[in-house]
Amino acid sequence: MPNLLEYTPSGWYCPIGDFFIDPHxxxxxxxxxxxxxxxxxxGSRHYLAAASSVLVLKERLGPDADIEALPFGQSxxxxxxxxxxxxxxxxxxxxxxxxxxxxxxxxxxxxxxxVAEPSCEPFEPVRCHVFVTESTFALxxxxxxxxxxxxxxxxxxxxxxxxxGRTSVLFAYALGKTQRLLAALDPEAGPxxxxxxxxxxxxxYEAAGVRFPPxxxxxxxxxxxxxxxxxxxxxYSSFRTPWFHALGPTSTASASGWMQIxxxxxxxxxxxxxxxxxxxxxxxxxxxxxxxxAERIGxxxxxxEVLCRxxxxxxxxxxxxxxxxxxxxxxx
Amino acid sequence: xxxxxxxxxxxxxxxxxxxxxxxxxxYFRAAPxxxxxxxxxxxxxxxxxxxxxxxxxxxxxxxxxxxPTWIVEECYEAVGDLAETLALLLPEPSESESIxxxxxxxxxxxxxxxxxxxxxxxxxxxxxxQLSGPERFLWHKLLTGGFxxxxxxxxxxxxxxxxxxxxxxxxxxRLMGPWQPTPTDYQRLLRGDAVEGDVGKPYPFLLAYPVEGxxxxxxxxxxxxxxxxxxxxxxxxxxxxSKVLIWSRGEELISDQFPEVGQAALxxxxxxxxxxxxxxxxxxxxxxxxDLQKRLNRKRVTARDVRDxxxxxxxxxxxxxxxxxxxxxxxxxRRQLLEQLLSxxxxxxxxxxxxxxxxxxxxxxxxxxxxxxxxxAEGLMLKHRGSPYGVGRIKGVWWKWKVDPYYVDAVLINAQxxxxxxxxxxxxxxFAVWHEGRLIPxxxxxxxxxxxxxxxxxxxxxxxxxxxxxPVRAVRPELVFELAFEGIQRSARHKSGIALRFPRMNRWRxxxxxxxxxxxxxxxxLLPPETDSR
Ligand SMILES: [Zn+2]
Ligand SMILES: [Zn+2]
Numbered sequence: 013m014p015n016l017l018e019y020t021p022s023g024w025y026c027p028i029g030d031f032f033i034d035p036h037x038x039x040x041x042x043x044x045x046x047x048x049x050x051x052x053x054x055g056s057r058h059y060l061a062a063a064s065s066v067l068v069l070k071e072r073l074g075p076d077a078d079i080e081a082l083p084f085g086q087s088x089x090x091x092x093x094x095x096x097x098x099x100x101x102x103x104x105x106x107x108x109x110x111x112x113x114x115x116x117x118x119x120x121x122x123x124x125x126x127v128a129e130p131s132c133e134p135f136e137p138v139r140c141h142v143f144v145t146e147s148t149f150a151l152x153x154x155x156x157x158x159x160x161x162x163x164x165x166x167x168x169x170x171x172x173x174x175x176x177g178r179t180s181v182l183f184a185y186a187l188g189k190t191q192r193l194l195a196a197l198d199p200e201a202g203p204x205x206x207x208x209x210x211x212x213x214x215x216x217y218e219a220a221g222v223r224f225p226p227x228x229x230x231x232x233x234x235x236x237x238x239x240x241x242x243x244x245x246x247x248y249s250s251f252r253t254p255w256f257h258a259l260g261p262t263s264t265a266s267a268s269g270w271m272q273i274x275x276x277x278x279x280x281x282x283x284x285x286x287x288x289x290x291x292x293x294x295x296x297x298x299x300x301x302x303x304x305x306a307e308r309i310g311x312x313x314x315x316x317e318v319l320c321r322x323x324x325x326x327x328x329x330x331x332x333x334x335x336x337x338x339x340x341x342x343x344x
Numbered sequence: 345x346x347x348x349x350x351x352x353x354x355x356x357x358x359x360x361x362x363x364x365x366x367x368x369x370x371y372f373r374a375a376p377x378x379x380x381x382x383x384x385x386x387x388x389x390x391x392x393x394x395x396x397x398x399x400x401x402x403x404x405x406x407x408x409x410x411x412p413t414w415i416v417e418e419c420y421e422a423v424g425d426l427a428e429t430l431a432l433l434l435p436e437p438s439e440s441e442s443i444x445x446x447x448x449x450x451x452x453x454x455x456x457x458x459x460x461x462x463x464x465x466x467x468x469x470x471x472x473x474q475l476s477g478p479e480r481f482l483w484h485k486l487l488t489g490g491f492x493x494x495x496x497x498x499x500x501x502x503x504x505x506x507x508x509x510x511x512x513x514x515x516x517x518r519l520m521g522p523w524q525p526t527p528t529d530y531q532r533l534l535r536g537d538a539v540e541g542d543v544g545k546p547y548p549f550l551l552a553y554p555v556e557g558x559x560x561x562x563x564x565x566x567x568x569x570x571x572x573x574x575x576x577x578x579x580x581x582x583x584x585x586s587k588v589l590i591w592s593r594g595e596e597l598i599s600d601q602f603p604e605v606g607q608a609a610l611x612x613x614x615x616x617x618x619x620x621x622x623x624x625x626x627x628x629x630x631x632x633x634x635d636l637q638k639r640l641n642r643k644r645v646t647a648r649d650v651r652d653x654x655x656x657x658x659x660x661x662x663x664x665x666x667x668x669x670x671x672x673x674x675x676x677x678r679r680q681l682l683e684q685l686l687s688x689x690x691x692x693x694x695x696x697x698x699x700x701x702x703x704x705x706x707x708x709x710x711x712x713x714x715x716x717x718x719x720x721a722e723g724l725m726l727k728h729r730g731s732p733y734g735v736g737r738i739k740g741v742w743w744k745w746k747v748d749p750y751y752v753d754a755v756l757i758n759a760q761x762x763x764x765x766x767x768x769x770x771x772x773x774x775f776a777v778w779h780e781g782r783l784i785p786x787x788x789x790x791x792x793x794x795x796x797x798x799x800x801x802x803x804x805x806x807x808x809x810x811x812x813x814x815p816v817r818a819v820r821p822e823l824v825f826e827l828a829f830e831g832i833q834r835s836a837r838h839k840s841g842i843a844l845r846f847p848r849m850n851r852w853r854x855x856x857x858x859x860x861x862x863x864x865x866x867x868x869x870l871l872p873p874e875t876d877s878r
Contacts, residue, residue, distance in 0.1 A: 152411060153419045153432035252780060272432065274356075275424050275810045275820065281782035284357050318418050325412070 016093075016111060016118045017144070019312075019333055024120060024144070026111060029093030031060075033109050033120050043095065045122025046106035047072045047187055047213075060088075062097045064133065065105025067216030068187065084133065100124035101135030102290050103188030104217050110138050119304060120144040123313070125289065126296040129159055131192040131222050137303035144333055145301055147314035148291045149269050150322075156269070156293045162286050163196050166267070169284055170201055170243050173263045177240035181259065183248040183266045183282065186210040188290050190245045191217050191224075193267060199225030203238040206230055207246035232258035248280065269293075301328075347375050348383055348445045349479045355495050359781045364495050368503030377527035379445040384533070385525040387500045391489050392449070395456030396464060398426055398488055404465050405430040408472060424810035424820050427484030431477050441474040446525075453486060492857065498736055508534040513548070513735040520595065521545030546580040546591040547617060547663050547671065548735040552725060552742035556869065559706040562726065562743070569675060569729050570701045570709060572721035573744050574658055575633055576623035577640065581609045581657060583616050584667070590622075594855050598622075601640055604650055605657045608694040616685065617664035618657070619733075620698065625656045629720035633851060659686065660698035660725075663733055671733035678733065716747040723747045749828040750870060752844075753853055755783055755861045756823045759805045760816050769798055770805040770817065773849075775827060777840075779864035783821055784840045786867065787829070792849035801852075824856040825849050832870050842867055 014027050023035035031041040038055030045051050045061075047068040054073045061069055063081040070077065082088060084107070087096035097107035102123040109120045119140040128134035166182065173180045184190045190210035197204055206214070207230040214224065228234055230244050232255055239260045248266060250256055269289025270276040277285035292300060297319065301309055310333035311319045323330040354367035368387075372380055406416045411433060423429040452467050459467070475483055485491040497519060498512075505515035518536060521544070523529040531537075562568060578593040588606040590599040599606050602622060609618075624635040631653075639645065639653045662682040663671050670678055679700075686697050701724075703709050709724065716723050723746035731741040754775035761770055772790055776783035793801065801823065808820040828850040835843035842864075 151419050151422055152409075152415060153423055153429060155432070273423050274428055278821075281780070283359075315418075315422075318415065322415065 016113055016116060016142070017120070026090075026093060028113055029090040029095065029111065031090055031095075032056075034122065041090070043097075043109050044069060045100065045109060045120070046103055048103070048123065051122060060095070062099075062105040062107040064216075064220045065107070067219060068103075068105060068213055071212050071216075098138050099133035099136045101126065101128065101132060104132045104191065104213075104220055104222065106132065106188075108136075108138060110140065116141055118142045118144070119306075121146055121300070123148070123290070124292055124300065126292045126300050127156070127159065129192060129196070131195040131217065132188075135300070137300060139305050141306060142308045142310065143301060143304040143306035144310035144312060145297065145319075146291065147297065147311050147316050147319040149289065149293055150297055150311075150315040150319035152294045154269060154272055154289075154293045155295065156287060156289060159196065159288065162267075162288045166193075166265075166286055167198060167201055169263070169265060169286075174202060174241055176263075178261045178263045179235060179239055179241070179259055180243045181251075181256070181262045181264045182243060182245055182286075183251060183264065183280075184210075184245055185268070185290075186247045187213050189267055189288070190247075191222065192290065193245060193288075194224045194227070195222055197225060197243065201243070203228055203242045205235050205238070205242050205244045207244070207250060209247050209250075210245060235259050251280075251282075345443050345445050345448055345475065345479050345482070347371060348379065349476075349482055351383070352482055352493060353478060355493050361499065364499050365502050365506070368495060368500060369506050372503055372507045376444065376446075377530045381525040381527060381530035382445050382449050384500060384504070384519070384530070386486070386491050387493060387495050388497045388519060389492075390525075391491075392453065392486065393457060394489050395453050395487050396468070400461070400464070401430065401468070401484070401487065402426065404468050405434060405472075408469055409433045409435060421809065424808060427488060427490060428481055430484055431481035434472050434477075434480060437476055438473050443471075443474055448483065449486070449525075456487075496857075496859075504533065508536070510536065516548040516735045517545075520548060543584050544582055544587065544589040546582055546589075546595070547619075547669075547733075549578060549580070549593050549619070550661075550733050550735065550742060551737040552744040553737060553739050554866070555726070555743045555745045559709055559726075562706075565704060565706055565709070567729055569679065569727045570703055570712075571660060571698050571725045571727070572701070572716060572719060573723040573725045573746065574621040574623055574630065574698070575720075575722040576621040576630065576636055576658070579620060579622050579657065580663070581605070581612075581616075581618045581620070581659075583609050583612050583614065584664075585614065598640070601642060601645055602655045602657075603645060604694050605655055609657070612685065612695075613666070615664065615667040616662070618659045618682070619661035619663055620657050620659040622655055622657055624653045626654075655694070657695050658698045659695060661733060674730045674732065675727055676729040679729075713745060713747060721747075749830050749846075750832065751850060752777060752786070752827050752829070752867060753824050753856055753861045754786060754827050755821045755858045756801075756819060756825060757783055757785060757821050758816050758818050759801075769802045771798055771802075773825075775825065775847075776821070777862045777864050777867065779840070784864055785838075786840045786842065786864070787827060787844045787847035789827060789847050789849050793852060797852055821858050824853040824858055824861050826851050826853050832867060834871060840864055840867075842871065 017024050017026050022037045022039060024033040031043055032039045033043045034045055034051040035042050036053055041058045042056040043060045046065060052069055052072045059077060059079040060082055061079055063083045066079050066081045069079055082097050084097055084099055087094050094112040096110045098110055100106040100108045100122050102125055106122055108122055111118050117140040119138050123146050124135050126135045170180045184193055186209040204225055205228045230246060235242055235244055264282040265284035265286055266280055266282045267286040267288040269291055271285030272287045307329060309323055309328055309330045312333040316332040320330045320332050351367055351371040355364050402416060406413050419433060420426060420429045452471055456464055501516040501519055502512045505512040518533050523533060580591045582589045588609040589597060590602055590606060592598045624631040635653055639649060639655060642649055659682060662678045665681055689695055701712055713724055723744060726743040728741050734741060754777050756773050757776045758774035759770040760772040774785050775787050776785045805817060805819050809817040810820055811818040827847050829844040829847040831845035833843050
């Protein structure tokens with residue numbers, strides 16, 4: 013019997029079920045874990061995804077994409093292979109893919125975070141024989157503080173900027189991070205403006221029952237109306253564009269796991285870095301791996317070598333599942 | 345330590361000068377004098393002897409964090425800074441002790457070099473248990489002598505001046521020289537009492553701005569004293585008694601490196617301070633800067649060095665005479681006094697006057713500018729005759745007009761290994777300058793360094809890689825080099841919007857910190873006027 017999954021140039025492929033998981037190229041059948049561009053590649057014939065991610069995926073894959081919605085925890089069969097999706101806690105609708113064939117269970121994690129927060133379904137450990145895990149932040153230097161502490165820092169920064177009459181511009185990935193921040197921001201603290209790149213995803217979140225504070229557009233004129241008081245959420249790519257320069261005096265910050273490292277923050281050229289990641293930290297990865305009870309671990313997407321070596325030294329059977337690392341803005 | 349840590353954090357999270365000064369002021373108003381004294385010492389760039397090797401620090405930290413060394417190395421590779429890596433790896437502190445900065449330095453750091461390994465390890469472990477992550481980062485920086493912060497002398501002086509209620513220039517003066525990081529000397533700095541050893545202290549240097557725009561905008565030419573711009577070491581000779589001290593611009597004592605200059609200056613009248621340039625002078629004028637570097641790098645200067653690389657001091661200003669600070673007097677008057685002082689001296693002597701170029705039209709200045717190289721100078725200086733000798737960089741007082749080629753001080757950001765003779769060494773570099781708070785690449789250049797320097801830079805690159813893209817390493821932006829280039833054009837292909845013609849490495853600016861590298865705007869100002877291109 014062939015392996016349930018193998019890594020091909022187009023991505024993870026299940027030869028028995030004849031489908032791909034997060035393929036990097038158009039294929040016949042794709043199971044998509046979530047809407048980030050390094051996972052959701054347009055052009056495939058049929059998609060299968062978690063029900064709560066469909067609206068998000070339509071933004072990414074096009075309104076005409078053929079996306080079949082599968083609610084979390086329900087299963088379906090593809091050529092005799094049983095497929096089900098389970099929350100990965102990364103962004104709204106992000107899924108781990110569980111596949112089962114003749115009693116053997118594999119789980120592909122996609123991107124995940126183990127800490128629960130209100131903007132997406134909390135991560136759910138799934139028992140399996142083989143677990144394919146991401147490893148974006150697989151180094152012991154990555155250790156996240158609780159979200160409440162980071163949010164307190166963000167609010168303090170926002171207040172300090174208001175005292176100095178500066179508009180706060182917080183750079184965050186348009187899908188996931190922005191909505192997570194929005195759901196945790198205190199609307200009493202001042203007006204909140206959201207860049208169009210992130211606004212397109214709000215209806216999907218609202219449809220899933222995520223509650224947001226009142227939001228203003230981030231058109232320069234609108235932001236200037238609240239000059240010195242507003243907090244603007246925008247993707248990093250908008251930094252130093254004409255739009256940015258039209259905002260008046262600002263203080264800038266980024267919210268991402270990479271902000272743990274001073275050098276990353278300095279290279280971004282922002283005033284502040286807030287360490288807030290939609291991925292698991294080192295301990296999060298290790299505990300998630302343990303919770304699966306898996307006998308074999310495939311490591312992909314990040315510091316594969318480090319995590320593999322560490323697991324092996326702990327006596328876990330392990331292989332580096334992919335060496336391809338496609339950078340995109342969201343890997344933070 | 346908590347206060348100092350907050351200060352560091354505040355300085356680190358802004359590029360705005362006013363914010364930095366405000367943070368410094370807040371710190372000095374709140375910190376106990378014993379801590380503040382050390383803080384100043386670190387802020388203005390004084391270093392302590394290393395208490396522990398980085399190898400030992402790494403090993404102890406790995407064992408304390410219960411991690412294998414290979415993963416510590418992997419982390420270091422990803423973080424690019426040892427102090428930071430270890431701070432992030434260590435377990436959360438188990439005691440919430442607040443240790444004052446001076447205790448940390450005086451009772452823990454300073455004794456380290458004298459201790460045995462086990463005792464040293466014990467001190468480190470105790471401290472790790474007590475410090476939070478950000479505090480540990482600073483502690484490691486201090487331990488390894490790598491503390492740097494984008495504030496420096498000028499801003500520190502400004503903040504202290506505000507606290508003491510004096511003029512920033514006065515505070516800059518007080519910060520020069522040999523005060524000790526003790527509460528007593530800190531109070532003296534604030535009050536302005538003399539500090540022991542002050543007698544040999546230099547004045548803060550007045551620095552020039554590069555000329556902007558056409559010379560005619562400077563007004564009447566007779567208001568300007570025009571001299572060659574020398575390519576040497578800026579220095580002050582301080583003679584206030586039987587001893588002569590020579591200070592470099594970086595406030596380092598260089599008397600021992602140039603004994604013949606000190607010897608000559610002994611013959612000056614008591615109590616005089618001269619500003620000028622040290623050069624190695626050959627038969628045909630000044631010799632290349634690299635010759636000067638040879639003298640500077642000698643630990644002990646021999647008679648032979650003096651013969652082979654004869655140094656001279658070209659004096660261009662007089663700051664003190666007969667125990668009187670003359671800096672408030674106009675340049676015209678200071679120059680008169682300087683000429684009187686040196687009137688009996690040989691023009692070819694070790695101490696000599698920087699000649700004034702008697703030019704009566706701006707167009708003559710431009711002609712002389714083109715001759716500067718031939719005369720062994722790197723350009724012209726234009727100094728306003730009515731101006732006092734201020735502190736630091738003041739616009740409109742001293743202008744420097746360097747000759748072509750153009751120069752730019754740029755920061756090394758990427759490196760790639762060379763080929764052939766230089767295989768395995770990182771010798772192909774990418775350089776960047778500042779633009780809106782970040783570094784923008786402007787040029788690639790092969791190493792123009794000596795073999796020793798190449799090895800040194802190579803080691804730095806390997807130690808300070810923050811990211812790899814195939815064969816290219818992104819390095820911590822720390823080293824500053826002077827690039828020379830022949831011309832500049834607009835370029836849509838480059839992020840910087842400019843392309844340099846024949847960029848090459850001129851020299852390593854060890855005296856410059858990355859924040860002091862040039863800004864893109866300065867390069868853009870060199871662009872020829874935009875024409876309608878087809
Ligand atoms: Zn993702
Ligand atoms: Zn991803």
